[in-house]
Amino acid sequence: MGDRPDLPYRQAPPGSDGPARPAPARPAPSGDVAAPGRGQPRHFAALDLGTNNCRLLIARPQGSGFTVVDAFSRIVRLGEGLAATGRLSDHAVERTIAALRVCADKLRRRNVLLARSVATEACRRAVNGAAFIERAYAETGIHLDIISAEEEARLAVLGCHALLEPGDGPALVFDIGGGSTELVLIDTRHSPPRIVDWHSAPWGVVSLTEHAGGGEGADGRAAAYARMRALVADSMAAFAARLPVGPVRPRLLGTSGTVTTLASVHLGLDRYDRAAVDGLIVPAEAMRDISLRLSDMAIEDRAKFPCIGTERADLVVAGCAILETIMDLWPAERLGIADRGIREGILRRLMGNPHP
Numbered sequence: 001m002g003d004r005p006d007l008p009y010r011q012a013p014p015g016s017d018g019p020a021r022p023a024p025a026r027p028a029p030s031g032d033v034a035a036p037g038r039g040q041p042r043h044f045a046a047l048d049l050g051t052n053n054c055r056l057l058i059a060r061p062q063g064s065g066f067t068v069v070d071a072f073s074r075i076v077r078l079g080e081g082l083a084a085t086g087r088l089s090d091h092a093v094e095r096t097i098a099a100l101r102v103c104a105d106k107l108r109r110r111n112v113l114l115a116r117s118v119a120t121e122a123c124r125r126a127v128n129g130a131a132f133i134e135r136a137y138a139e140t141g142i143h144l145d146i147i148s149a150e151e152e153a154r155l156a157v158l159g160c161h162a163l164l165e166p167g168d169g170p171a172l173v174f175d176i177g178g179g180s181t182e183l184v185l186i187d188t189r190h191s192p193p194r195i196v197d198w199h200s201a202p203w204g205v206v207s208l209t210e211h212a213g214g215g216e217g218a219d220g221r222a223a224a225y226a227r228m229r230a231l232v233a234d235s236m237a238a239f240a241a242r243l244p245v246g247p248v249r250p251r252l253l254g255t256s257g258t259v260t261t262l263a264s265v266h267l268g269l270d271r272y273d274r275a276a277v278d279g280l281i282v283p284a285e286a287m288r289d290i291s292l293r294l295s296d297m298a299i300e301d302r303a304k305f306p307c308i309g310t311e312r313a314d315l316v317v318a319g320c321a322i323l324e325t326i327m328d329l330w331p332a333e334r335l336g337i338a339d340r341g342i343r344e345g346i347l348r349r350l351m352g353n354p355h356p
Contacts, residue, residue: 010114011143012115042111043059043110044061044112045059046347049118050177050179051179051204052077052078052179053073055343056073056343070110075312076092077095077178078178079092086126093132097136097140116350121149121179124146158192158348159340161193169249171186173255174326176258178204178206180204203232218296252327252335253337254335257312258320265290278338283335294317
């Protein structure tokens with residue numbers, strides 16, 4: 001392992017939610033671009049390391065929000081094989097460290113005032129999660145804070161609730177991850193919304209695929225999909241029993257690769273377009289139809305969709321099973337799509353904005 005790089009920004013302490021304070025001045029590491037001089041914009045950064053993806057967002061404050069100045073996203077599959085072994089595999093760790101090096105380089109090259117980096121379900125579950133965090137810090141200078149499922153849910157809501165349709169009564173926000181799925185019931189009569197109840201189900205697209213996916217032929221795929229749906233329904237049963245009955249026009253908002261991918265299929269996009277997807281409202285029945293179609297397809301046929309491809313073809317069916325189960329327990333007529341979540345929630349906290 002190499003020496004920890006001296007990064008020219010301050011890393012937020014675990015649970016940081018207050019306004020930022022200037023970092024002490026440091027020389028830029030050898031070979032890096034020096035920080036801009038006095039009077040130039042100061043930037044904030046948020047990194048979300050999930051079970052499947054590594055995502056970075058760098059932004060500067062603007063009005064009551066912020067403007068993104070740089071971003072990075074890579075599928076790393078950190079949780080690959082975790083369900084079987086209880087450990088982060090060597091290959092998964094190497095892939096993830098490589099992605100974190102790219103993030104560290106971007107952080108050095110921007111005038112970042114304050115950064116916070118979080119890790120979620122894969123690192124929560126893995127017996128070697130803490131060792132991975134130490135290695136990541138030693139080799140990249142990025143300190144990953146392993147957050148609880150509750151904080152993960154709160155950050156997701158903070159980052160995306162602005163996309164909820166107007167309306168009365170409670171709304172349900174969900175985040176389908178790689179290793180878990182967070183569901184949050186919110187009261188939008190408050191600003192920002194107040195969290196009424198929340199639940200973390202131990203199934204995400206990676207964990208559910210590894211546990212119950214697969215199946216040969218149409219019958220085998222149908223049986224696998226039914227298994228996944230049953231597992232997810234059972235894991236959400238206690239939360240479903242607590243949900244209010246008959247809310248006025250239930251509102252539903254999803255943030256995750258699953259909902260953005262299915263929205264892209266719904267739109268027939270030749271390549272992913274965030275501007276077309278973020279904030280889109282889709283009929284729930286259209287999402288069910290797409291889910292059922294994909295669950296019945298062979299993996300090579302799913303991979304032909306431009307916004308699915310080979311990287312997501314094996315995981316998207318598990319996402320469909322989770323999404324359909326959520327729509328069962330909260331029968332909204334329409335589904336809001338958010339290509340924003342934890343990173344945006346972190347940025348709002350770092351910039352001193354109120355949070356739920």
